[in-house]
């Protein structure tokens with residue numbers, strides 16, 4: 001997975017709560033058997049005025065000029081700002097894949113849906129939570145419509161920006177290490193193969209019906 | 216020391232190793248797979264030269280992309296080439312890795328959360344995961360079940376474990392008795408309306424109380440299914456007589472001495488009387504009415520005799536904006552009565568409400584009646600081939616067909632419209648599924664979440680009605 005240490009960049013403000021995974025990446029794109037190709041369809045229903053289907057040339061579609069991602073000052077943004085319960089809905093990992101491929105490395109919101117939160121870390125996307133008042137302040141800072149830049153620093157767990165904005169965030173140590181080092185989680189778990197085998201043989205004694213083969 | 220909750224017991228019995236950094240390695244007993252969230256996981260596995268840790272823990276089916284007509288023709292019946300490729304990819308992966316799969320046209324195939332319990336592949340006391348958020352369904356059996364992402368699908372395939380962190384314990388007690396004609400779907404929609412779509416975030420919710428105990432296993436599955444719509448990855452119901460009766464005799468269930476041993480263990484899968492919950496919520500089940508969602512997330516719901524909220528009466532500007540945006544999308548006006556909402560399509564199906572009991576409830580309502588002329592399409596999509604066969608044996612298909620419903624082959628269908636079954640832009644649908652997000656059932660489509668009986672009555676009336684008047 002992609003390493004993440006520090007990110008400085010433009011913030012794109014998406015002033016909505018309960019942004020669901022069907023909005024982040026609509027289901028027609030989930031038919032892909034690949035991990036890539038989703039960035040162009042991030043927020044597809046909001047970003048384009050015409051309906052999108054996989055396989056079409058998205059560069060020729062009608063863009064919705066009102067949608068914040070399409071506004072010129074936010075091009076190249078690497079940080080997404082949103083309201084509470086971001087990423088609710090399905091377990092599709094295509095959601096963080098699409099966000100990352102678009103170029104966003106950090107999402108800032110007051111809260112996240114659990115599965116989205118989890119999936120983000122597996123791919124090197126940092127979903128960080130700030131308090132409701134800090135989020136309000138960030139939306140205020142972006143309210144003029146001019147692009148502002150923030151710096152997110154993972155080692156010190158801080159977000160800093162214009163007008164003296166500084167906030168700190170929590171992250172659990174395992175996830176932090178994985179992000180900082182870009183670790184392969186499966187490889188890490190397999191180092192504990194002996195513990196897994198020991199557990200399995202104990203469970204085979206205790207609950208043998210879980211290990212019977214179905215004909 | 217306080218006693219343990221059911222969730223604590225399930226967690227403790229699956230703990231392989233607690234790591235120093237607070238994360239833990241949890242053993243997974245059952246891994247269910249479907250075509251949408253698995254291809255990249257199999258690819259990752261192959262690229263890293265890894266093989267599945269324990270083949271017999273896995274069970275795969277195809278459901279999201281399959282057409283609901285002419286399934287007997289097999290994969291070739293899928294017109295959309297990208298959908299077909301995804302289904303074929305699962306077939307190939309299961310064949311080459313040696314994973315048991317119910318392929319298209321196998322009567323045992325169907326929606327992953329319907330077939331797990333149906334086969335007894337979901338048993339009390341198990342950990343069950345699947346690359347699908349509605350895996351919470353299986354918690355109805357006192358199993359620790361939740362959705363995972365594709366990276367975790369790969370992780371489970373490779374290690375039979377998950378890296379997890381213990382959730383908080385939440386108990387939602389629904390008092391009883393439930394009112395006449397009030398179903399499991401109404402209970403869970405009312406709960407979500409009360410605690411909100413993020414109310415259970417970070418928690419495993421145990422549903423308890425007379426309002427839950429009185430439900431059948433199918434009803435409990437409906438409740439646990441939508442724990443995720445309340446923000447919780449895990450929904451749970453304690454094991455009781457009904458759980459054990461349901462599991463008995465299913466293909467994957469133990470028999471003989473093993474059964475007795477298992478049964479004795481399963482009976483311990485209840486929260487201790489002195490267990491402490493981080494959050495303890497009580498919902499008065501006796502006042503719950505049949506529910507209808509009016510907005511674009513599942514907490515935007517009210518009783519069938521209620522009305523759509525009027526944004527002008529909401530003080531908080533952020534909330535007002537959210538309601539205004541939802542009403543604009545839904546094409547509804549503030550203050551409009553729920554019963555004045557006219558329907559273009561009706562969908563009875565999905566992992567929330569496509570089991571035999573759901574179909575029986577709907578059939579009871581439509582028996583001898585006709586779908587209103589103003590309704591363009593009303594369809595019933597059974598949750599599995601076996602549910603379909605059972606319904607046909609009971610003559611339910613005839614009741615639906617005579618009333619003007621379409622009787623389809625099993626799959627996810629219009630729950631998320633990845634196949635050909637979709638809403639057109641602007642169309643209102645009474646749907647027994649679980650998500651009313653914008654575009655969920657087709658671009659621009661407008662979903663109203665209801666129970667099977669309410670959907671059936673709405674199909675006949677052409678608008679929402681209180682089904683209790685019809686029973």
Ligand code: SF4
Nearest residue numbers: 349565566627630631
């Ligand atoms: S029926 Fe709907 S919610 Fe259930 S698994 Fe299929 S798509 Fe998901």
